[in-house]
Amino acid sequence: MATRLQPVPHNQIELNRPLALDSGAVLARPTIAFEAYGPLNAARSNAILICHALTMDQYVASTHPLTGKPGWWSKVVRPGGVIDTDRYHVICANVIGSCLGSSGPASIDPATGSPYAMAFPVVTVGDMVRAQAMLLDHLGIERLHAVIGGSMGGMQALAWAAHYPGRVERALVIASAARHSAQNIAFHEVGRQAIMADPDWQGGDYYASGRVPVKGLSVARMAAHITYLSEAGLTEKFGRQLQDRDAKTFGFDADFQIESYLRHQGISFVDRFDANSYLYITRAMDYFDLADPHGGRLADAFRHSPVRFGLVSFDSDWLYPTAESRRIVQALHGAGAQASFVELSSPFGHDAFLLDSPEMWRLMAGFVEAGL
């Protein structure tokens, strides 16, 4: 049984400037973990920032240190690939609040010498992006050729364009939204309540106890995982097939393949993710609404934006449906910004952006290369 995440080394830097958070709190010396690929050119003009989704990490194109699996977009980000690391300097940073090397609830609070746990300040997508901007300052990269992300990564890409329009040439936003819907918040709340209902959560202060909320985090992951798929995809992959048995057992073991699959997804997640980080990052996503500071007028977030926007949705994604991308497109029209949008067809729901999608890859390559 897992106790806590294996400590593994990450490529990380401690920033020597404070990070002021949207909540009003301040992280005095935030740590940012990141991976970088490909050479930065002399003009420092070929940098592409890739922003990761909720449970992803900076290991976009390198082996995950805990799971040993290849990077989550290793087919996309590689030499000669869709995002060609022979020609672009690709950076992917672990978001703050996460647990793969950037400051988060599992980090040591310098004030106490113990992990922050729930004393870690609540962070927002805006804070994640501000931390990334500080990282780029540190690396001496003023302007990005592109910022690209799917799901929560797409939220960061939008936030980059909204908050730093002068630092972003183009933003590619895949399977994402400019705000979290009531349904999105609802699913996140189910996950958080599952974690907090686990006695091993211990008010978040579990790090020294030798027990972690395995069951709570597993259930949270199981519930969330359903939202990443589609009914058609589940039916195609699992249907009503039984798991390693010929007949129903008239009990509550995992009779069905889908049950077994979800249990595996839940339990393996615990080995690579911190339960408190899951609370913090889902909260950040729930708070996300780019129109909120503009009286609900999303167009005002992008007024006269010079950024070139590309938006992609998938027709079977009911978590971040096409309507959310269209809403962004409407706002960009209203703002006079340059926007492209396409809905791709896939049976795989929200997860489609992480799967092999030659259509999406062609679009990505075209968007990244356009005008060069």
Next chain:
Amino acid sequence: MSAPPLRPDLALIAAQVPAGARVLDVGCGDGTLMAALRDDKSTDVRGLEIDPANVAAAMERGLAVVQGDADRDLADYPDDSFDIAILSQTLQTSHRPDRIVDQLLRIAPRAFVSFPNFAHWRIRLALLWGGRMPVTRLLPVAWYETPNIHHVTVSDFRDLVRAKGIRVEAVWYLSGDQPTGDAAASWRAEHAIFLIARS
């Protein structure tokens, strides 16, 4: 990279669009006209296109194209957000061509509208003698699978814009891809291109 020559109606429209204009190409296909306007006229051109494969092709050319349906999605564009709207070979595929014309002139003060003339003599003859829906060079698909659901003639379109109080600034007619005069255009034009404007 030399671009292939534009379709004759698109070449005619491209020649009329002033340099530097803000242009919306409705039903832009793979962005051929948009690319020409961007590269030759330095226009700020945007597109709307229903077919995702076409949108993808246009995005790969670095064009700003949004996937959408002109019948529904033109409403998303603010008033006067463009100088010129272009609707080429799309009017006859829409559910409500009259409302599309309204939208074009809400979004931009002037619009190019081009369509195949259903009163061309070949079509008239095909109906008269054949008694069947014509299949021609510009209308190459059989009636049951054609996207062209609102066939329109030069006279029909003139009636529509007159009824709406819309000004016709110019009209060009094509026959066999060559310009043809006003005389008997209703019979002789295979293709008409109207430049319309708010009165």
